């Protein structure tokens with residue numbers, strides 16, 4: 001006999017089955033959910049690159065990406081409708097900012113250097129201190145930040161709803177012309193995932209080689225543990241970073257700017273920051289979370305003799321120190337210049353010039 005409790009349980013399972021069947025119908029050939037709107041889009045990546053993880057609830061579509069592009073360049077998302085995401089993330093600068101600290105709509109500067117945007121579909125944590133766990137979540141931070149766009153997300157959505165073009169574009173992307181905070185952030189996240197950067201001279205998966213050149217010598221310095229020793233953190237995969245967090249020795253007292261520890265509360269994370277990609281350094285100056293260095297030369301000199309040893313500094317930095325002070329590395333001036341020449345091969349002009357990521361209003 002089925003008692004009443006079991007019966008209720010069965011009913012829930014049964015209706016749950018119907019709901020999940022109707023919303024998660026599968027394409028038998030591809031084992032993918034059948035989409036009811038939008039044209040599926042897949043990011044083109046070179047063979048040998050790991051597939052980009054895409055969240056199940058935000059598959060990429062041509063229409064979603066195009067909408068996200070319009071929103072990325074949309075000034076209405078800011079409090080006084082003067083600043084778009086693109087105001088601080090300039091395509092011509094590999095989506096970074098030329099200012100040490102970006103200036104928000106109220107004329108105030110933040111305390112962090114704007115980060116470049118490329119290959120972020122492979123990253124799991126965002127911002128210098130890792131405070132966002134997905135690109136969808138990230139979008140809400142700059143819109144609401146007092147030193148950035150300083151707008152309520154609900155007012156931003158309202159403005160979009162009243163505009164002429166957006167209800168139609170949201171309908172095309174999400175089968176719903178009623179705009180929500182969720183669909184707005186999903187579209188911008190799709191656009192950011194579409195921004196990939198592979199087309200640089202020394203990309204290992206493209207197998208480009210430059211043997212016997214100064215750039216090759218610089219690559220050797222990058223990998224030599226007695227010289228540059230850079231590859232542990234800035235891996236030589238196509239992303240030039242592990243997307244992990246590390247303390248590279250910028251501050252003598254890392255608790256002055258705890259970085260990742262502000263999110264995790266873990267004392268071992270004090271002074272750790274997101275390891276940036278080294279792509280397009282030629283365009284992304286100034287460097288580091290606080291934009292303290294203007295040139296790649298200053299960065300290289302910092303790793304040679306300018307870093308600080310502290311309790312949380314990475315072993316890959318502290319092993320180049322003795323009695324708490326940096327020991328100059330075994331590299332010649334010529335090798336330092338070669339390292340810089342190698343770093344400059346990480347330039348992807350296709351990223352900077354791709355019309356698909358440019359301002360749709362121009």
Ligand code: HEC
Pocket residue numbers: 072077083084085086087088089102103104105110112113114115116117120123125126127128129138139142143147148149188192274
């Ligand atoms: C006023 C300048 C400014 C505006 C406007 C702005 N950003 Fe940023 N962005 C920054 C700064 C500064 C950081 C680093 C902040 C931090 O880590 O605390 C950043 C970080 C990011 C990152 C993190 C990248 C990574 O590798 O983790 C992404 C992605 C991003 N912004 C996207 C956006 C989007 C999308 C918008 C519009 C909704 C936007 N930004 C608007 C300045 C700005």
Ligand code: HEC
Pocket residue numbers: 222227228229230231232233234245246247248250272273274275276277278281284286287288289290296299300303314315316317
């Ligand atoms: C222990 C890991 C580690 C090692 C080793 C390391 N880096 Fe870094 N690198 C980082 C981190 C973390 C940052 C960001 C630090 C911050 O801003 O707080 C960074 C930042 C940079 C930047 C600035 C990029 C930007 O967009 O602001 C450059 C350039 C750079 N590193 C180059 C190098 C070179 C060249 C080497 C070898 C000589 C090297 N790094 C070794 C972890 C490391």
